[in-house]
Amino acid sequence: MQRAAARVLRGARTPPARTRSATARAPPPRGLLYERHGEPAAVVQLKDLEVAELRDSDVHVKMLAAPINPADINMIQGTYAILSPLPAVGGNEGVGEVLEVGRRVTALKPGDWVIPAAAGVGTWRTQGVFPEEMLLKVPSDIPVLCAATLSVNPCTAYRMLADFETLAPGDSVIQNAANSGVGQAVIQIAKASGIKTINVVRDRPDLPKLVERLMALGADHVITEEMLRKPEMKDIFKSIPKPRLALNCVGGKSTTEMLRHLQPKGTMVTYGGMAKQPVMVPVSTFIFRDVRLRGFWMTQWKKDHAQDQESLTSMMDALCQLIRRGQLTAPACTEVPLQDYKAALEATMKPFASSKQILLF
Ligand SMILES: NC(=O)c1ccc[n+]([C@@H]2O[C@H](COP(=O)([O-])OP(=O)(O)OC[C@H]3O[C@@H](n4cnc5c(N)ncnc54)[C@H](OP(=O)(O)O)[C@@H]3O)[C@@H](O)[C@H]2O)c1
CATH class of the missing domain: 3.90.180.10 (Medium-chain alcohol dehydrogenases, catalytic domain)
Structure with a gap:
């Protein structure tokens, strides 16, 4: 021993x-x-x-x-x-x-x-x-x-917001498991860049408390997985555009429902599989909306960028700046x-x- x-x-x-x-x-x-x-x-x-x-x-x-x-x-x-x-x-x-x-x-x-x-x-x-x-x-x-x-979740959130779609202030992002560590970082980094977030969480007894907490972090909308199917979703898109980027941490039904709201030619990035269910995509989503399905793994990004210290340093500097300004918390x-x-x-x-x-x- x-x-x-x-x-x-x-x-x-x-x-x-x-x-x-x-x-x-x-x-x-x-x-x-x-x-x-x-x-x-x-x-x-x-x-x-x-x-x-x-x-x-x-x-x-x-x-x-x-x-x-x-x-x-x-x-x-x-x-x-x-x-x-x-x-x-x-x-x-x-x-x-x-x-x-x-x-x-x-x-x-x-x-x-x-x-x-x-x-x-x-x-x-x-x-x-x-x-x-x-x-x-x-x-x-x-x-x-x-x-x-710092080294896993904020970096993952930062890369997913930066590397898959070119997002401008006013654009929107939808994500499930929005109360996860990654999800909380997504909310805060997006907020600091003027990007709107639609945040999907599982229903629970203390839902109002969770909604309040995520709104305080900078979330624009917090909804339950059940809400994704409801006609009221249209109300959200009266004030913000449909998301160009979806971040999937769950899989299964949650992901299929979230995909309904992605803009045509938008991108969904899968980075977690908390439900341990495969991602199922309706054929029509591909044919009529031509969405892109991608994956992300921070470990692989770090391996791929081992010789590119500048990318790593600029990401870490940006995240530490957000932390110092109080825009990114643990x-x-x-x-x-x-x-x-x-x-x-x-x-x-x-x-x-x-x-x-x-x-x-
Ligand atoms: N690809 C990458 O590079 C990368 C990097 C970082 C993290 N990740 C992955 O991202 C995921 C989240 O990591 P984290 O550290 O942010 O997690 P965390 O803070 O521990 O949060 C876990 C999240 O998963 C949700 N969840 C748990 N079981 C679920 C289920 N059966 N269905 C739906 N949601 C469920 C929880 O929601 P409730 O509150 O509803 O339970 C919570 O939002 C993990 O799978 C992790 O491995 C991937």
């Missing part, structure tokens, strides 16, 4: 021959480890870890906060498109503070804040040693919860001490949670 622990601390790196304790007097690093795939609450365990030797190009990081995202759950279940070698530390996103850097590290120094540059780092740990190229520096003048949730969340991880994992998998669980270290 000890050897396995040393391995997972290095993320994608091969285990070192020797390990060292982080500091002689500090408590041992701990992390949420899984040795087999399965239901998260059953297979994830809080274990002591060892910190690997700091090599010349490595960075020793103390984690501050890390969210539990649906993709993390799917990776533990073994159903995601990429899986970490087992045993693995869970978590793909989070923010940490640099404690120490190797001799050849020039872009980072102790005290800097860093987020993972790609998926699979294993962020649910109190500290770890990572190769420098696995980390991205972020400004430390933004709220810690914003930094902890998603509604529940902060959870690491030791309460089981309850947090269970809460993440419950419907209508409307709150992202964020582990604090």
Whole structure:
């Protein structure tokens, strides 16, 4: 077990021959480890870890906060498109503070804040040693919860709004699962650009509260999935144009109904499949409205743009500017001490949670 622990601390790196304790007097690093795939609450365990030797190009990081995202759950279940070698530390996103850097590290120094540059780092740990190229520096003048949730959802929202249709102020976008982390970022980024949003959520007992919360973020319309079929939808399009872009996080009926409202030649981007149902498109939608169906995966975008630091930097700068101006906030969340991880994992998998669980270290 000890050897396995040393391995997972290095993320994608091969285990070192020797390990060292982080500091002689500090408590041992701990992390949420899984040795087999399965239901998260059953297979994830809080274990002591060892910190690997700091090599010349490595960075020793103390984690501050890390969210539990649906993709993390799917990776533990073994159903995601990429899986970490087992045993693995869970978590793909989070923010940490640099404690120490190797001799050849020039872009980072102790005290800097860093987020993972790609998926699979294993962020649910109190500290770890990572190769420098696995980390991205972020400004430390933004709220810690914003930094902890920056690398996946706001980036996904930003790219989907920018890369598929050329949207101008006054244009509109429709999205389902609008209360998701991605959905909340879409609402805020669109609002900052003058783009109107039509936001679809599942009906629930406390719907008015959710509607109020999304409207406060900048949503123009918040409707339930049932509303998508109703004639009242016409009223919405008296004041704003039909959407050129639809963002699909759900699949199944929700998606088919949402597609009804897309402009001819508009684009629907699928980025999530929360209903675990295929996307069904009526033949008439293709023939008479010639809609475009696309997909998006942030992990792939990062791989495709690995040599294009400018695109990454300009996206991160734009998002941090929005955060500083108060136009982009962290998603509604529940902060959870690491030791309460089981309850947090269970809460993440419950419907209508409307709150992202964020582990604090
Ligand atoms: N492609 C990419 O690059 C990319 C990037 C980021 C996220 N994602 C994906 O986007 C999705 C959302 O991620 P997130 O972090 O934003 O999620 P999140 O904040 O945890 O929110 C989950 C969302 O899914 C909804 N949902 C759950 N089960 C559902 C069901 N059976 N039918 C309809 N809606 C359901 C929830 O709505 P209720 O409140 O009604 O339960 C909530 O809106 C996930 O599938 C994630 O993997 C993809």
